[in-house]
Amino acid sequence: MKSKIRILLLSTLLLLLFVPVIVKANTCGRDSYTMAFLLVNEEDKEIPEGVIDNLNSLRVIFSEYFYNATSQLATIDTSDGIYTLNITEDMIEHPNIDLQKVMNKFYDTYPDDFDFVTVFTTFPSRGMFQTTVKKNLPGTGGGISNLSSYYGSDDRLLGILFMYNSSRREPSDLFYPGFIGGMLHELGHYWCCYAGDNFVRGEDNAQLEIIQQGIHYYRGLDSPYETGTPMNSDNWISNGDGTYRRENQDGPEKYHPFTLYFMGLLPRSEYDTKFTVYDAGIPGQDFDDQNAVFYKQVDVWDLIAVEGERCPIENNFEEIPEISKTGFIAIVIVVVIMGAFLIKKNSISK
Numbered sequence: 001m002k003s004k005i006r007i008l009l010l011s012t013l014l015l016l017l018f019v020p021v022i023v024k025a026n027t028c029g030r031d032s033y034t035m036a037f038l039l040v041n042e043e044d045k046e047i048p049e050g051v052i053d054n055l056n057s058l059r060v061i062f063s064e065y066f067y068n069a070t071s072q073l074a075t076i077d078t079s080d081g082i083y084t085l086n087i088t089e090d091m092i093e094h095p096n097i098d099l100q101k102v103m104n105k106f107y108d109t110y111p112d113d114f115d116f117v118t119v120f121t122t123f124p125s126r127g128m129f130q131t132t133v134k135k136n137l138p139g140t141g142g143g144i145s146n147l148s149s150y151y152g153s154d155d156r157l158l159g160i161l162f163m164y165n166s167s168r169r170e171p172s173d174l175f176y177p178g179f180i181g182g183m184l185h186e187l188g189h190y191w192c193c194y195a196g197d198n199f200v201r202g203e204d205n206a207q208l209e210i211i212q213q214g215i216h217y218y219r220g221l222d223s224p225y226e227t228g229t230p231m232n233s234d235n236w237i238s239n240g241d242g243t244y245r246r247e248n249q250d251g252p253e254k255y256h257p258f259t260l261y262f263m264g265l266l267p268r269s270e271y272d273t274k275f276t277v278y279d280a281g282i283p284g285q286d287f288d289d290q291n292a293v294f295y296k297q298v299d300v301w302d303l304i305a306v307e308g309e310r311c312p313i314e315n316n317f318e319e320i321p322e323i324s325k326t327g328f329i330a331i332v333i334v335v336v337i338m339g340a341f342l343i344k345k346n347s348i349s350k
Helices: 002-024 052-067 099-109 179-188 257-262 299-306 320-349
Strands: 032-042 074-079 083-089 118-121 129-130 159-163 236-238 244-246 275-279 293-298
Touching: 032 052, 052 074, 052 083, 052 179, 083 099, 099 118, 099 159, 129 179, 159 179, 257 299
Parallel strands: 032 074, 032 083, 032 118, 118 159
Antiparallel strands: 129 159, 236 244, 275 293
16 A cells, blocks of 8 residues: 555656746746738729739748847747738728738638738828737736727737838838838837836836837837837937937848847846936927937846836746646646556555
């Protein structure tokens, strides 16, 4: 009897050794996403020649630009082809479209396999924007939302990018700073920029002051890259007299390390890195990008002091994904079988 108990205890110990490994594999950060490209066309009209080819070119290169924009810390899978959808007049709200109706029709036809859907039209529309569908990222300044069912998704869709009329784009526009720059910017809005208060020179006890308009970085937040960043922080260089001017170089932009932090990608070893905020004035009042002065420095710990940590240790594990649940069940079955087999073998040997 004692031998049987020892074997059961051994089986339980094996199980406990496996469980932490399974759980620890599921952190609250993600480094891979999927994106669908959706071309919306008016019903009974032909898709203009060349549009799908142009979007396919964009689709192929966007994943590479995103990978580089995240400092090669995250990927986005755009490998599916261009999805097309013919919509009726009631789905068009000039100058844009009714995203709820369009997305529900999309899911009536196509699989719910994507984190993001980027929408283009073949007819006149304007503006680029990102609609957050599902998000729960405490510590980023953004709210919690889940509108999946509203847009027809079964709890999978995170956000929608609207990129307006593709038919009037030349192929050269598909490369930076055309649609690529716009897409990096709008996609970045899923995570950024909502932490703290707008830049107001400390009025009303404003905190952080690294943003403006409540959704973009304040232009005075220095970029570590000469090109500036997709979310509007800029490259500032000295005038030699104690003032600074904005001077962004041409080329593909990379996300600011603060954005990488909001995305859950920034290594903890970089939390101490400080970035300068220059006082270039308050946008809409006295903004001057040629004669800015030093204002302060900010690091990730300052963000955490205001918003809380994006990925607190005590909340560092999310619900185990289906694949891990399956693995867990498989281990339980294997351990139980092993235990039963050893017990039987032990009984026979006696």
